[in-house]
Amino acid sequence: MTAGTMLRVEGLGRAFGGVYAVREVNLSVAEGETRAVIGPNGAGKSTLFNLISGHLTADQGSVHYRTGETLHPIDRLSAHSRARQGIAIVFQGARLFHGMTALENVMVGAHARTRHGFVAAALRLPRHHREEAAIRADALAALDRVGLKEWAHRSADVLPLGQQRALQVARALCARPRLLLLDEPASGLRAGEREALARLIESLRAEGLTMMLIEHDVAFVARLADRVTVLDLGEEIAEGTPEEIRGHDAVLAAYLGQ
Numbered sequence: 287m288t289a290g291t292m293l294r295v296e297g298l299g300r301a302f303g304g305v306y307a308v309r310e311v312n313l314s315v316a317e318g319e320t321r322a323v324i325g326p327n328g329a330g331k332s333t334l335f336n337l338i339s340g341h342l343t344a345d346q347g348s349v350h351y352r353t354g355e356t357l358h359p360i361d362r363l364s365a366h367s368r369a370r371q372g373i374a375i376v377f378q379g380a381r382l383f384h385g386m387t388a389l390e391n392v393m394v395g396a397h398a399r400t401r402h403g404f405v406a407a408a409l410r411l412p413r414h415h416r417e418e419a420a421i422r423a424d425a426l427a428a429l430d431r432v433g434l435k436e437w438a439h440r441s442a443d444v445l446p447l448g449q450q451r452a453l454q455v456a457r458a459l460c461a462r463p464r465l466l467l468l469d470e471p472a473s474g475l476r477a478g479e480r481e482a483l484a485r486l487i488e489s490l491r492a493e494g495l496t497m498m499l500i501e502h503d504v505a506f507v508a509r510l511a512d513r514v515t516v517l518d519l520g521e522e523i524a525e526g527t528p529e530e531i532r533g534h535d536a537v538l539a540a541y542l543g544q
């Protein structure tokens with residue numbers, strides 16, 4: 287049964303130094319779904335995202351992703367190929383490029399998906415001018431989409447943390463993702479900034495973008511996620527709606543260490 291499924295992870299495993307960071311994880315994410323992934327520090331959440339995006343290779347299991355009408359295995363594809371197929375990731379604690387404007391920061395991300403890359407563009411080889419203009423237009427549209435249009439030509443260094451996170455999302459959106467992975471985008475944000483980020487995620491969800499979101503705050507998760515996957519010690523210990531998860535004994539035990 288693949289109809290409506292965007293991503294299917296089966297028996298996924300990855301060990302570091304003989305210790306499993308992710309073990310036997312199975313999950314399916316529906317098209318248009320927002321899936322939260324929660325769990326204590328070290329549970330394997332970031333590793334799971336990196337296995338899906340291809341920034342880490344799996345030791346076991348498989349990842350299937352929708353292209354066209356059906357799901358296809360993407361295990362052999364590089365992170366770059368997966369990005370070109372629409373899997374975008376905002377890494378935990380992702381940094382901006384210093385000394386660049388907000389627009390330039392987004393454009394650097396956008397160049398990653400082009401054939402010639404950023405170096406060719408930076409050298410301003412003539413045949414890249416048209417591509418450059420298209421990327422610039424995409425980057426401006428992405429900045430506008432996250433509410434940062436006015437910041438386009440200002441140094442990214444002076445952006446408040448909330449807007450830095452929005453800029454990371456803009457960079458990811460510039461690749462026109464069909465699956466967006468957000469690894470703790472709200473960490474360290476103040477209440478007002480969290481609210482702005484929640485609204486941005488809500489608006490992407492309303493547009494039908496499929497997302498996976500790592501987040502600790504249960505209220506934030508309950509507001510944004512259709513379903514929640516709970517990891518502990520690399521294994522999936524529960525999955526359900528936010529309401530189902532809230533009263534789950536194993537989840538409480540994992541968080542409270544009982």
Ligand code: ADP
Binds near residue numbers: 302307328332333
């Ligand atoms: P989470 O994101 O849930 O906090 P991680 O996926 O970052 O957890 O880490 C899961 C486990 O895998 C941890 O024990 C961590 O130390 C280990 N780990 C993650 N990445 C690496 C790595 N590159 N090398 C060695 N160990 C790692």
Ligand code: MG
Binds near residue numbers: 333378
């Ligand atoms: Mg993490």
